[in-house]
Amino acid sequence: MIRVAVAGPRGRMGALAVETMITGKDFLLVGVLDRKMAEKADTLAGAVPIYTDMATLAQEAQPDVLVELTNHESVYPHTRDAILNGIRPVVGTSGLKEEQITRLSELASEHKIGCILAPNFSVGAALLMKFAAMAVKYMPEAEIIEMHHDGKKDFPSGTAALTARMMADSKGTEPNQPDGRGTDISGVPVHSVRLPGLLSHQEVLFGGDGQLLTLRHDSFSRQSYMSGMTLAVKDVMNRDRLIDGLDKIIG
Ligand SMILES: NC(=O)C1=CN([C@@H]2O[C@H](COP(=O)(O)OP(=O)(O)OC[C@H]3O[C@@H](n4cnc5c(N)ncnc54)[C@H](O)[C@@H]3O)[C@@H](O)[C@H]2O)C=CC1
Numbered sequence: 116m117i118r119v120a121v122a123g124p125r126g127r128m129g130a131l132a133v134e135t136m137i138t139g140k141d142f143l144l145v146g147v148l149d150r151k152m153a154e155k156a157d158t159l160a161g162a163v164p165i166y167t168d169m170a171t172l173a174q175e176a177q178p179d180v181l182v183e184l185t186n187h188e189s190v191y192p193h194t195r196d197a198i199l200n201g202i203r204p205v206v207g208t209s210g211l212k213e214e215q216i217t218r219l220s221e222l223a224s225e226h227k228i229g230c231i232l233a234p235n236f237s238v239g240a241a242l243l244m245k246f247a248a249m250a251v252k253y254m255p256e257a258e259i260i261e262m263h264h265d266g267k268k269d270f271p272s273g274t275a276a277l278t279a280r281m282m283a284d285s286k287g288t289e290p291n292q293p294d295g296r297g298t299d300i301s302g303v304p305v306h307s308v309r310l311p312g313l314l315s316h317q318e319v320l321f322g323g324d325g326q327l328l329t330l331r332h333d334s335f336s337r338q339s340y341m342s343g344m345t346l347a348v349k350d351v352m353n354r355d356r357l358i359d360g361l362d363k364i365i366g
């Protein structure tokens with residue numbers, strides 16, 4: 116049994132992760148990291164211990180893995196503190212900056228501890244990233260459109276940011292001048308749409324002479340993330356460094 120803690124257990128993703136860890140036969144949910152202590156009527160309170168700081172969580176619950184599902188402000192300190200307390204982070208939260216990823220990678224290697232960054236846990240999105248990195252070698256003029264529900268606070272999405280970085284690595288980075296139509300990530304223009312009715316959708320458009328190639332992935336339910344999350348929780352147990360992207364562990 117892998118001892119798991121979840122950060123952000125009251126969120127849309129965190130609540131589903133708690134349920135998945137409680138029902139999964141390979142996992143023991145030993146605690147959650149929350150912003151506040153339980154209230155009397157809190158349904159989490161009876162089921163699982165609630166902690167509000169990493170050191171106490173590490174000491175008392177002794178998790179092997181922390182599944183991080185909070186927001187772009189809390190993700191870096193949580194991931195750093197998990198590594199420093201000997202807990203392997205599986206980070207689903209988006210919004211980590213390049214320099215933060217570099218620092219976390221150094222920390223994980225120094226401490227010889229696994230850490231998986233997976234801004235998108237769905238296998239389809241991981242495949243889209245691989246295909247986009249492949250296609251950009253042949254069709255280098257490419258742009259990303261990411262479309263999400265209107266409750267999403269950060270932009271561009273973590274999925275778009277990782278896709279752009281993988282495309283840039285694949286073709287050799289050639290920074291563009293941002294032209295006001297969207298954000299530029301490693302030379303790839305990224306456009307963000309936030310609308311009610313959407314969940315999580317991404318298109319990568321490749322333009323060429325008289326032709327257009329479109330790669331598209333849609334998540335219609337948050338259940339699409341759960342198999343990748345459980346895969347990452349198992350995989351991180353066998354790592355001793357930071358892995359950036361689910362695509363690196365699906366084979
Ligand atoms: N990797 C993946 O496949 C996916 C990743 N995400 C990402 O996961 C993150 C969470 O998404 P949602 O659940 O939709 O957001 P949400 O806003 O529903 O939930 C975030 C939760 O984190 C809590 N939180 C914030 N700071 C905290 C702290 N310091 N300690 C404990 N809890 C804290 C908030 O109170 C909130 O309950 C976002 O960054 C989102 O982009 C979302 C969907 C899929």
Ligand SMILES: O=C(O)C1=N[C@H](C(=O)O)C[C@H](O)C1
Binds near residue numbers: 273
């Ligand atoms: O907030 C979301 O919903 C999602 N966030 C992640 C991201 O920023 O890429 C993953 C997925 O797109 C859903």
